[in-house]
Amino acid sequence: MPLNRPKLPLSSGKATARTRVAPLALKVLFSGLLVPGLLFIGVPNASAQTQTQAQSTDAASQDAANGLPVEDVQTFAEVFERIKRAYVEPVDDKTLLRNAMRGMLSQLDPHSEYLDADAFENLRETTEGEFSGVGIEVGLRDDQLTVIAPIDDTPAARAGIQPGDRILAIDGTPTNNLSLQEAVDLMRGDAGTELELTLLRDGEQEPRTLTLTRASIQSESVSSRLLEPGYGYLRISQFQSRTGEQTRDALTSLMQKGPLQGLVLDLRNNPGGVLSSATDVVDQFLTQGLIVYTKGRLADEDLRFSAHAAGTTAPNVPLVVLINGGSASAAEIVAGALQDQHRGVLMGTQSFGKGSVQQVLPLGNGDGLKLTTARYYTPSGRSIQAEGITPDVRVVRGRLEVEDDAGLQLRESNLRGHLLNGDPSEARQNPDTPIAADDYQLGEALNLLKALNVVKRPAGGTVAPTK
Structure with a gap:
């Protein structure tokens, strides 16, 4: 089927693959790649080689003008022809040239690569969440x-x-x-x-x-639920093209169930995705301020993204953000912005550490390049490349085990003839939450939110007693 060439978002996705390639791009810079000097395709004979050597002086004088290392180009042609002539099995020119281009990109960094038509289509599907x-x-x-x-x-x-x-x-x-x-x-x-x-x-x-x-x-990139009355949970598994919109809908739905006293934003094992969706998510929690900025060799790569009050859904809800070693790229942009702007407490373990940006550049033959074009920086100017983000509170994965006799304790309610609470018709329930037993880090995040709300309570004497 013909391949459409969509404008793909600015990539903050890791050099990853799934059974898929992780996305992240914002705009297309150009649609072709011109490599001057690679004119030699046929198998040369001895006289042609001699002629090439004789012309090397003239070519060297042109080297300063076109910027190409002529000797290396000649070496490339020589390697190309030796493979064509002597490799144990025949190899066509197209395969050799494609492999050369793949190698050219793969040696730059782990995230740059040549995308054939199938990989390009696969990338598009990934940003839409279907694969x-x-x-x-x-x-x-x-x-x-x-x-x-x-x-x-x-x-x-x-x-x-x-x-x-x-x-x-x-x-x-x-x-x-x-x-x-x-x-x-x-x-x-x-x-x-x-x-x-x-x-x-x-x-x-x-x-x-x-x-x-x-x-x-x-895959739906956003899911949500109430952990307890007043305490919400928002999970973002990756940043797709509609993640910002889905986050807004999820927050609205949670707040319709009653005032939120706290929210856990779970970015663990989030490999990244579309940069614009990451900034949209941050905008749900900030009314103003810088979210992220990028710097590259080209002026078009120097971009700044800031929050806007009009896009904010939950500006004052206490926030704990969970991260771990699988939180990368766009997930680190969100975590870094919320940390630098003092909007939430980061909890968990060190993040992955991918601080580069990729552009997806369509080529005239229907293939494409995923090319690293910039680094991104958190609002305070941090580059997290190869370092990651350090959480404010370190909590490793663990398992909570309750002792067998932990519940066998004598309380007032166990005494014969104890006085009932003021209104026995009001059922008082305070069950132990099973959250920490299933997910220790999430349980600790919920405990921290509760502690933050305790600290925010009015000073003694300002709360009127209930009757």
Whole structure:
């Protein structure tokens, strides 16, 4: 099918792949790439080589004008022809040139890559939240294919795959000699087909093999619920094109159930996504102030994003933001802005540390480039590239276990003949919340919100007694 060339958003997504490639772009800068000097395609004979050498002096004099290292271009042509002539199997010119372009980009940084038409279409689908696969973001860490984050409610998440899991083999094929794109291609497939992954987790001695069934995934990036009356939970799993709108709707729905005394914004294992959606989310909590700015070599890459009072939904709700090592890119933009603007308390563990921006640039042949063009900075001027964001309160993943005899304590209510509370018709319920047992970090976030509300209570003597 023909490939439309949409204007894709400014990418703050990691050099990742899922069974998909993570997005993030804002505008298209140009639609073609001119490489002057690569005119040599045919196989040269000896006289042609001699003629080329004789012309090297003239070419060298032109080098200062066009900026090309002529000797390196000649070496490239020589390598190209030797592969054509001597490689064990025939290789066509198109394949060699595509591979050369892929290598040109892959050696720049982990996030720049050449996108063929299928990968380009896959990127578009990802920004819209619809794709087929198992639902994991992957990248290369220390030259090892590594899970960046599983996507919520996907086969990978349900199978218990965690950030940091190393993928040793895909359907029996070792990954140590695969490029990121090759690994992604192996993991792609139609819904209903099976994928076998061999994984090794830090601290484990033996790898484990999981068989996952690919699914057609239509992921909603935002979910919400009440943890307790007055305390909301907002989960953003990734930043898609409609995440800002979905966040506004979720906050409105929570506040319609009663005044919010606190909100947990969960960005754990959020691999990033569309930058404009990230700024829209921050705008829900800030009435003014800088959100993020970018700096690149081109003037068009120097951008600033600020909050506006008109777009704010919950400007005064106490906020705790959960982050971890799977929080990357656009998720770090949100966390960094809220931290620098003192709008919320960050809790969890150090974030991933991707502070670069990618542009998706369409090419005339229907393919595209994902090219790193800028770095982004938090409002205070921090670049979190390769460092990440440090939470205000460090809380690691854990499991809460309640002692067997913890509930066997003598209280006034256990004494025979005890006085009843003022109005026995009013049922008083204070059950222990199970949240901390299921999710220790979330339980601690809820406890912190409650503590913040205790501190905000009026001073003694200002609260009238109830009758």
